[in-house]
Amino acid sequence: MKLKKKIPLIDQHDKFGFWGGKFGGSFIPETLKKPVEDLTKEFEKLRKNKKFIKQRDYYFKNYIGSPTSFIKLENLSKHLGGAQIWAKVVSEANGGAHKIYNATVHALICKAMGKKYIVGDTGAGYAGKMLSMAARKFGLKCKIFMGAKDIKRQKPNCDAMKKNGAEIVPVYSGSQTLVDAVSECMRYWVSNCDNTHMCVGSTVGPNIFVKICGWSTAQISRELKTQLKDEFKKIPKKLKLINCVGGGSSAYGFWSEFINYDKRHIELVGVEAGGPKKSKLHAAPLSRNAKIGILHGAASYVCQNKEGQIQETESISAGLDYPGVSPIHCFLKDTKRARYTYATDEDALNAYQMVTKFEKLNPSLEPSHAFAEAIKIAPKLSKDTIIICNSCGDASKDRDILKERLGKKK
């Protein structure tokens, strides 16, 4: 299994949609074959269309607010000693997280295909919030599928979705979290694919959804590359890009421009959700060696039992609380280009406290997992090592959890 140079990772799949011959694919019911094929053709057409690219860039700049800033975390670096810690503050994007890139592109595609309805899944509520924003912006009717447990724990984002005129469909089956929301959203699409477009909220699902999402979030690393050259004149010699990984959309977006570099030059570190310290449950299929399985239309490492039943997961961060992971991250793991590890709920909370104590930054619980790893490794590294964390979401959505766990309202 080998990575190819000069071809974007999202395009390095075979004719059946598999990366590395075994990750991804499109394991879908017959009814979805046609809509998936139509979407695939449309996307391939649009991404070559200069007018569409211009339109995308216009909205990225004027609606999302690209580029998001790239800052040094002076105090945190000083406190830890060792490597310099920087942050790409993607949470500055309109709506407060990277999910707006994928949502905007899906809304544009939906319009181009002449569909009036758009549906999507959400865990932390960011994918849902952003899709509802984009739907409102582009005049589309929007339905969001969300696990009942997540609706409770991520109320601020639910309020935002309702304000944007979207209908939230609570999902009560299974563990009532993201995994069930994605299933229910797919079921809805099976029944309504003639007039409805589906947006999958991360780089997961059937092949085409992995591609569209990766193509959208790749904006993050395009910005970062320019910002690195502006700041350091060239790409620093020792660079580590740390990102949390749930489905993996922000991590792919953060890394995509840097995958071609040697890993001794630019290390890519993915941090999964390790769950509560004393729990056996987690949401870390890559770093805790789950087996390959098929979930939501794609083959990837999946938390599952011997029989192939999908396992319940547990994490303080709703956005990472998912038993599967993007096939492109499985590919990056098996080719050893990226390194994957996990942080526990407690690690993430501690990191959150430390970052907010030293810096004017308010990372949500998802990127707090990435900061946990940065805080862990920074003291052991040399001063000329540059660690960059993708601060991909804002913690305002987590205020209830943070209050409960840390006893204060942020």
Next chain:
Amino acid sequence: MISLIKKTFENTKKENRPALLTYTVAGDNTKKKSLEILKSISKYSDICELGFPHNTPIADGGQIQTSAYRAIKNGIKINDVFSIANQFKRLKKNKPIILMGYYNMIYQYNENKFINKCKKSKIDGLIVVDLPYPENKSFSLRCKKKGINFIQLVSPTTSRERLTQIIRNSHDMVYYISMLSTTGGKLKVAPKKILERYKKIKSLNKNKNIVIGFGITEKTIKSLKKADGLVVGSAICKEITNSINKRQNAVTNVTNIVKKLRNKIR
């Protein structure tokens, strides 16, 4: 050698009626009970579909989901599914049985091991919801070699070109999904329209037995009786749920429903 599935369709055609196919979930609500239900309904059902439950079924509606979750909660394992099927076949060797489920279960079991186990358990056919054509080409071929019917699905969204290829790659039976829906949805397309599409598919190859499923209940079954076969699943699963809730005998209640369904198309 002619397959049991094909033979069954020949018989129902002689009787000038469609075959009745029933779907139940293995282990719903216990292993013993699901075997009893299977035995009892097979008096009226021509082909028995037996679901191997998965906890992330992306094409199933509420009724079948409930049955599947219930069976899993009660501890059903894939080997139990084979054992239920095998016990059934020992009693009713001329009644075709089709296993139906999601690909991950087969993938974890190992494809070849799964096919061999099907063969050993006397399974007649296999439906894999999320393994469409052409991805299923090699798997379906291996099934055929072992004398197991791999049943292809076609839907209202299937293009003409795909339809031709799928029919060409199908075995004795093809499953036509009546409408855009998960299982258990209300029939939202006029039966006349469904039969029009059905005839188009049938005209591609008269020798294939085309069954219609999704949205078929006591109310709708009669209107579609021109088809080679009709599948009822959610209506049966719903009755199991109702019987459990009312503390009534699920075997009797479900059998009554299947008997009624059969009477409507005789």
